Amino acid sequence: MRDFAVCAGLLSAAMDDQWMFDGPASERTASELGAVVALIEATMPEGAGRQVMVWRIDTKVAQRDLLHRARFQRDPRLARTAAARAEALAAECRAMIPS
Known part of the structure; x- marks a missing residue:
């Protein structure tokens, strides 16, 4: 359940970033x-909603910061590193989604 909550935060941050910079990609990420939200709902025990939301929000804030560094970091090497890390995290989440 925690992994799904973390992924929801990561994908939510990615979707927000894509809305501003890559609209069509945001539709895929929204899906x-x-x-992932359906997986959370299927595995979440009763009364765990607050903890799940904390995981989601904390992860979204961290991923949003990473994406911000990827877009606006003045040092190109650091920007590339941040972008690669953000994409790697999102790819791990996408791999968890049943096809």
């Missing part, structure tokens, strides 16, 4: 986010 992936929906799948």
Whole structure:
């Protein structure tokens, strides 16, 4: 359940970033986010909603910061590193979604 909550936060941050910079990609990410939310709902025990939301929000904030560095970092090497890390994290989540 925690892994799904973390992925929801990661994908939510990615979707927000894509809305601003890559609209069509945001539609795919929105679909992936929906799948992860369904997995959360299927595995979440009663009363765990607050903890799940904390995991999602904390992860979204961290991923949003990483994406911000990827877009606006003045040092190109650091920007590339941040972008690669953000994409790797999102790819791990996408791999968890059943096809």
